[in-house]
Amino acid sequence: MLTGxxxxxxxxxxxxxLDAVEGKWKLLILFTLSSGPKRFRQLAKEVSGITDKTLSKELKSLEGNRLVRREVFDTFPPTVEYSITPHGMSLGKVIEELHYWGLSHRKEIIGK
Amino acid sequence: MLTGxxxxxxxxxxxxxLDAVEGKWKLLILFTLSSGPKRFRQLAKEVSGITDKTLSKELKSLEGNRLVRREVFDTFPPTVEYSITPHGMSLGKVIEELHYWGLSHRKEIIGK
Known part of the structure; x- marks a missing residue:
C-alpha cells in the first residue's frame, strides 16, 4: 500500500x-454507462434506488468533471443521451478494484 | 473496464x-493510518481539514466495518490509539488506483 x-x-x-467521484452514486452511474450510452429514463431504472433529482444533479457534476457527455439529438421531441467519456473510462481500474474489494468485504462482514 | x-x-x-468507504474522509483516514497507529490528535492534524466531530464519527464507522481498530492502553490517563486492520490494508489497491487517477484527473481538468 502507498504509505501516508x-x-x-x-x-x-x-x-x-475523491472529490470527483464522491458520494455513493457517481461510480455506479459511470459503471452503468460503461456498457453504452443511455437516456435519462434508462439510467434511472438501471441505477436502482436513485431518485430523479439526485440522478440529474450527479449527471451535471459528472459532466463538469468531463466524466460524462450529454448529447442532444435533433429529433422531435429532442432526444438526450448520456455517455461515458474516455476520461470517465479511465476510472475503470478504480471501479474494478472497488468491485473486488466489495466482494471480500461482504465475506469479512457477513462471515464465511 | 468491467461492463455494467x-x-x-x-x-x-x-x-x-462504496457504502463502507463512502464520503470524502474514510479513505484519507485509512491512508494516513497506513503509515502506523496514531492517536486522535495526530490523526486530526494529519488529515487536514477534518473537524474533530467528523473524525470521531468516521472512526466509529470504520471500526464498525472492521477497517480500523481502536485500542485503549492501561496508562494514566488512558491512552487511545487507532490502527488500520489487515482488512483495511486490503483497500490499498483501491487507494493506489485513486491516487493515480487523481493525478491524471488534475491534468485533464486544469490542463497540461
Whole structure:
C-alpha cells in the first residue's frame, strides 16, 4: 500500500479523485454507462434506488468533471443521451478494484 | 473496464464497497493510518481539514466495518490509539488506483 508518511502530494491526488467521484452514486452511474450510452429514463431504472433529482444533479457534476457527455439529438421531441467519456473510462481500474474489494468485504462482514 | 451490462451482482459489490468507504474522509483516514497507529490528535492534524466531530464519527464507522481498530492502553490517563486492520490494508489497491487517477484527473481538468 502507498504509505501516508508525510506525502501531502499523494494526499492531494487522492483528495482530487475523491472529490470527483464522491458520494455513493457517481461510480455506479459511470459503471452503468460503461456498457453504452443511455437516456435519462434508462439510467434511472438501471441505477436502482436513485431518485430523479439526485440522478440529474450527479449527471451535471459528472459532466463538469468531463466524466460524462450529454448529447442532444435533433429529433422531435429532442432526444438526450448520456455517455461515458474516455476520461470517465479511465476510472475503470478504480471501479474494478472497488468491485473486488466489495466482494471480500461482504465475506469479512457477513462471515464465511 | 468491467461492463455494467446486466450484472446486478457486480453492482452489489460496488455498492457494498462504496457504502463502507463512502464520503470524502474514510479513505484519507485509512491512508494516513497506513503509515502506523496514531492517536486522535495526530490523526486530526494529519488529515487536514477534518473537524474533530467528523473524525470521531468516521472512526466509529470504520471500526464498525472492521477497517480500523481502536485500542485503549492501561496508562494514566488512558491512552487511545487507532490502527488500520489487515482488512483495511486490503483497500490499498483501491487507494493506489485513486491516487493515480487523481493525478491524471488534475491534468485533464486544469490542463497540461
Amino acid at each position: 508518511e508525510g506525502c501531502p502530494k499523494t494526499m492531494l491526488s487522492i483528495k482530487d479523485a | 451490462e446486466g450484472c446486478p451482482k457486480t453492482m452489489l459489490s460496488i455498492k457494498d464497497a
